[in-house]
Amino acid sequence: MTWQTQRLPGDHPPARSGKIGVMLVNLGTPDGPDPDSVRRYLKQFLSDRRVVEIPPIVWQIILRGIILNTRPQKSSKAYSKIWTERGSPLADITARQAEAMAKTFVARFGETVVVEYAMRYGKPSIESRLTALMAEGCDRILIAPMYPQYCAATTATVFDEVARVLGQMRWQPALRFVPPYHDDPGYIGALAEDLTRQVRGLSFKPEVMLLSFHGMPQQTLEKGDPYYCHCMKTARLLREALEVRPEFSGVRFETTFQSRFGPAAWLEPSTDATLIAEGGKGTKRLVVAAPGFAADCVETMEELALEGRDEFIEAGGEDYAVLDCLNTSGDGLVMIETMLRRELSGWI
CATH class of the missing domain: 3.40.50.1400 (Rossmann fold)
Known part of the structure; x- marks a missing residue:
């Protein structure tokens, strides 16, 4: 053999x-x-x-x-x-x-x-x-x-x-x-610098900034996955780093979750529902950042930038921008x- x-x-x-x-x-x-x-x-x-x-x-x-x-x-x-x-x-x-x-x-x-x-x-x-x-x-x-x-x-x-x-x-x-x-000072600092630069270059001053993270089923949190807590800590640290800068004076920050899929309960609040609600209650100028993504992708470039714009404008909003991820920025x-x-x- x-x-x-x-x-x-x-x-x-x-x-x-x-x-x-x-x-x-x-x-x-x-x-x-x-x-x-x-x-x-x-x-x-x-x-x-x-x-x-x-x-x-x-x-x-x-x-x-x-x-x-x-x-x-x-x-x-x-x-x-x-x-x-x-x-x-x-x-x-x-x-x-x-x-x-x-x-x-x-x-x-x-x-x-x-x-x-x-x-x-x-x-x-x-x-x-x-x-x-x-x-x-x-x-x-x-x-x-x-x-x-x-x-x-x-x-x-x-x-x-x-x-x-x-x-x-x-x-x-x-x-x-x-x-x-998610809470690395270098990461938070890089986000704060890059987002400030991008907001400075806009043609409008935002009233609201959404920090949109990819969604996950609610059961992931209930089973002990730290994802939701990591997202919320990133959002808190980033908000604290941004709100002291003149470009964000008076800006209201909201944390949301996007890309819901299927009938199960997902992390809330959802990004699409929040965009519609903001437009409906009179918010006219809104920007979105996606600090959970290291690189732009279909979720940021299509779901947020295109679908999100339509949702916000149709609900009564006027100025809307989705800021780039860190990508290959300095x-x-x-x-x-x-x-x-x-x-x-x-x-x-």
Whole structure:
């Protein structure tokens, strides 16, 4: 009898070693704005038991029988409105964040540090990037989930996937993970500086500023997930940093949650209902910031900037603006570099 051994990533040592890898990870995006690409993406995303906690035997019937037959058409229209020549804005911005960090680290440390990016769902996958980093000679790797606020449906899924990939490897790298940074002074400071700059450039002075975070089912809070508390702390610290600045004098701050999906109770108040209510009660000038997103995406560029504008204006509002996420702004890149260098302490 001849025994054959399956070759898995990490079975054999890389030709080189001694380098340090850094991998920025964001949620993910379809390969294209067409319904088929969106369907493939949603199937992977919504099949994650961290994302949807309904028992699989029930959820898969709903997912395959209803959602994947209806939602891709609607979502593809939203993606089509924001798609660029460089593809998905989320993937493009995350790639440019990684490119900026790569240039910075090469300038400071030479070829010792290799920076990559990955998407938790879609491409480039965590598995492909981890394998590439090891092939490059990285035996120490820092994983940076680009989610300021911890949530099991986002941050924990990165841990899960990294563990799954490493479970196939005989020779595993040493790993570190960047912790949630919802209350990091560098993050709050970067947000405050960048948002102040953007508000200063508006043609109107806002009466109200919404701090809109991605929504989650209410049960996540009831089960002990810290996400809601992290969002509220970010909102409080950011409000305290902004309200002392002349650009925000007299501005009323509200914290809301967007992107509700399905019939279950979600975190409140909802962003769309708040926009309609503000317009209805006489608010004329309103801005929205999304401090839960490290990069602009369909939720900010389509849901907030386009759908949100229509909701507010139709309800009686007049001036409306959605401010950019930190993206590749100077303040944002300094914040990412500072955070990475802190977590790399002792390795570099």
